[in-house]
Amino acid sequence: MADKVVATYYYPPMEVAAAELGHTAGSKLDDDGRNKRTGTMWTASSHIITAVIGSGVLSLGWAIAQLGWVAGPAVMLLFSLVTYFTSSLLADCYRSGDQSTGKRNYTYMDAVNANLSGVKVQICGVLQYANIVGVAIGYTIAASISMLAIKRANCFHGHGHADPCKVSSVPYMIIFGVAQVFFSQIPDFDQISWLSMLAAAMSFTYSSIGLGLGIVQVIANGGVKGSLTGISIGTVTPMQKVWRSTQAFGDIAFAYSYSLILIEIQDTIRAPPPSESTVMKRATMVSVAVTTVFYMLCGCMGYAAFGDAAPGNLLTGFGFYEPFWLLDVANAAIVIHLVGAYQVYCQPLFAFVEKWAAKRWPESTYVTGEVEVPLFRTYKVNMFRATWRTAFVTATTVVSMMLPFFNDVVGFLGALGFWPLTVYFPVEMYVVQKKVPKWSTQWVCLQMLSLGCLAISLAAAAGSIAGIKSDLKVYHPFKS
Numbered sequence: 001m002a003d004k005v006v007a008t009y010y011y012p013p014m015e016v017a018a019a020e021l022g023h024t025a026g027s028k029l030d031d032d033g034r035n036k037r038t039g040t041m042w043t044a045s046s047h048i049i050t051a052v053i054g055s056g057v058l059s060l061g062w063a064i065a066q067l068g069w070v071a072g073p074a075v076m077l078l079f080s081l082v083t084y085f086t087s088s089l090l091a092d093c094y095r096s097g098d099q100s101t102g103k104r105n106y107t108y109m110d111a112v113n114a115n116l117s118g119v120k121v122q123i124c125g126v127l128q129y130a131n132i133v134g135v136a137i138g139y140t141i142a143a144s145i146s147m148l149a150i151k152r153a154n155c156f157h158g159h160g161h162a163d164p165c166k167v168s169s170v171p172y173m174i175i176f177g178v179a180q181v182f183f184s185q186i187p188d189f190d191q192i193s194w195l196s197m198l199a200a201a202m203s204f205t206y207s208s209i210g211l212g213l214g215i216v217q218v219i220a221n222g223g224v225k226g227s228l229t230g231i232s233i234g235t236v237t238p239m240q241k242v243w244r245s246t247q248a249f250g251d252i253a254f255a256y257s258y259s260l261i262l263i264e265i266q267d268t269i270r271a272p273p274p275s276e277s278t279v280m281k282r283a284t285m286v287s288v289a290v291t292t293v294f295y296m297l298c299g300c301m302g303y304a305a306f307g308d309a310a311p312g313n314l315l316t317g318f319g320f321y322e323p324f325w326l327l328d329v330a331n332a333a334i335v336i337h338l339v340g341a342y343q344v345y346c347q348p349l350f351a352f353v354e355k356w357a358a359k360r361w362p363e364s365t366y367v368t369g370e371v372e373v374p375l376f377r378t379y380k381v382n383m384f385r386a387t388w389r390t391a392f393v394t395a396t397t398v399v400s401m402m403l404p405f406f407n408d409v410v411g412f413l414g415a416l417g418f419w420p421l422t423v424y425f426p427v428e429m430y431v432v433q434k435k436v437p438k439w440s441t442q443w444v445c446l447q448m449l450s451l452g453c454l455a456i457s458l459a460a461a462a463g464s465i466a467g468i469k470s471d472l473k474v475y476h477p478f479k480s
Contacts, residue, residue, distance in 0.1 A: 030271050032104055039268035043193050044283035045290075046200045047265045050337070051258040051344050052291050053203035060255060060295055061214075061302020063248035065310040066241075068230030072303065073296060076252055080292040082453065083256040083422060084284060090262050090426040091280040093433060100272040107348060108263045108421070115429040124425055125352075128260045131417035132349045133396065136342060140176055140400035143338040146331040147172035153331075157324040170401050176335070177397030183343055184389040185381070188351060192343050193268075199340025202333040207294050209330040214301030225307030235308055246463030249456055253418040255295060256288070260421045264348045350389055357384055403468075412464035419457035423450050 030036050064072030093111040095102035105111040112124040148169050155165035186192050218224060233241055262280070269276045302310050361367045370380040427446045430436070436443045 031101070037268055037270050039193075039265075039270055041279050041283045041286070043196075044265055044269055044280060045287045046193070046197045047261075047268070047344055048258055048283060048287035049203060049291065050196045050199040050340050051261060052256060052287060053200070053207065053294060053337075057203075057207055057210075057255060057295060057298050059251050059312055060299030061306065061310040062312045063251040064230075064299045064303040065226070065306070065308055066230050066244045066248040068228050069226055069303075070228050072230065072248075073300060075249065076255075076295055076299065077292070079252050079256050080288055080295075082449070083259070084288045086423050086426040087259055087262055087284045087288070088281050089430040090259055091266060091277045091284065093426070093429045094263055094266045094276050094280070096433075099275040099277050104267070105263060106267050107352065108260060108425075109352070111263050111429060112425055115432045116425070120425075120428075124420070127417065127420050129349050129352065131260055131421065132345055134412075134416060135345045136392075136396040137400050137403065139338045139342045139345075140173055140180075140397055141169075141403070143176040143335050144169040144172040144400070146334040146338075147175065149331045150328045153324045153327045173397055173400050176338075177393055179339055180342055180393045180397075181390050183339060184346065184350070184393055185386060186343065187382075187385070188347060192340070192347065195340045196344055199337045199344070202337035202340075204294075206330040206333040206337070207298050209326060209333075211294075211297050211301055213326070214298070214305040217305035218301065221305065224304040226303045227307075231308045243463045243466045246459040247467055248463075250412065250415040250418075250460030250464050253415065253422075253456070253460060256291070257417055257422060259426065260417060261345060261348055264351075346392070350385070350392075353388060354382075354385055357388075412461060412468065415457045415461035415464060418460075419450075419454045423453040 028036055060076070064076075066072075067075060090111070092099065093115060094105055096105065096114045097103065103114070105114050108128055109121060109125050113121045116124075148167055151167050152165045155167075159165065183195070186195070231241065231244070236244065262284075266276050266280045269279050357367050364384075367384045368382075370382050373379045373381050427450050431443065431446065436446070
């Protein structure tokens with residue numbers, strides 16, 4: 001194998017200088033010496049939609065059922081506005097100084113380091129990458145549930161609805177993990193645009209099917225179910241009502257969470273004019289508007305169709321049994337979407353570890369060299385990338401087998417990442433970059449926004465932890 005190591009060295013995609021590429025400034029390079037970026041508002045929008053319209057959309061009917069017709073849509077709209085506002089603040093942090101010529105910050109951590117520095121950088125790194133690991137686990141769980149639902153839908157169709165059709169989710173988690181081992185070898189964001197666009201198309205597919213089935217169910221019911229205040233006391237205890245309501249906040253927060261990869265997406269956009277921040281703000285507006293419309297339609301229609309009995313996952317909780325083939329199509333679309341979403345979320349973590357390893361062991365051929373692999377044509381594979389990414393996918397798959405509590409895990413992930421990554425750091429960086437005077441009206445309003453979102457995150461985390469504790473009482477690892 002040693003005689004096949006290519007003499008050129010592998011450099012992680014986040015930070016490549018012109019000298020490292022062996023080029024001087026030219027038409028094929030951007031102002032930082034990297035190959036010209038080719039991203040547009042539409043590719044950025046597809047990345048965002050892939051990350052945002054995840055399987056969390058299918059839990060929104062359940063979330064609105066906990067909050068009711070008044071608070072449910074209001075909370076959804078509130079989170080969409082907060083996400084758009086703070087994402088716009090964060091987009092301005094991609095470059096330090098001038099928005100067209102200032103120094104680029106390639107990652108979320110780079111932006112925090114450029115504006116805040118100190119211990120906040122380490123805290124941001126831990127939160128960002130821990131949240132990415134959590135998202136990977138959550139998506140593995142969600143994908144296995146959808147694959148399981150295909151099997152169960154066919155079982156119900158063949159044996160009747162009375163058949164329990166018990167099937168373990170473990171084999172399906174392994175199948176998803178094997179697929180991710182393969183796709184995780186795609187080197188960086190620039191090379192997954194096709195997968196992201198396919199995943200975005202799949203998200204619209206299953207969301208539309210869920211919406212259509214909800215409309216049909218409402219018509220079959222002869223009217224809209226639900227109440228102004230959500231699930232009633234008596235159906236659940238007062239304490240359960242509180243915990244489930246806070247968990248619903250977490251579910252909705254997670255449904256809008258993508259700020260932790262916003263800077264990395266922005267780093268794919270072509271050089272000015274217009275500035276990357278201008279393009280990113282347009283992409284954010286388009287993406288948040290589209291997702292909010294879909295969320296409102298899917299969430300409200302799920303609640304209208306099933307009322308207090310709205311399932312935790314509209315297409316896998318078997319609120320619907322027929323037409324079984326349409327459910328199969330929808331759940332297959334979910335799986336395909338989650339394959340892409342997993343990659344969109346994990347690429348920043350992959351790049352961070354590979355960049356660190358290249359700096360730590362620059363002379364190691366295992367870390368920086370490439371091996372030629374003859375398949376249909378000769379491929380160059382970086383061995384460290386192959387082994388580290390395979391190990392990561394394996395680890396998240398194993399943890400997923402131990403924690404298949406979809407709704408509670410979704411709520412906890414939303415609570416964990418929403419306040420620090422979506423609100424706190426963007427607000428603090430904006431205050432520093434724009435030199436907002438302390439105790440000015442603008443400063444006070446930004447701090448009130450941050451504190452309000454912190455309270456929501458803590459309440460949502462508490463509700464999800466209570467739900468996970470309840471699930472653990474009846475769950476046996478690797479047997480679900």
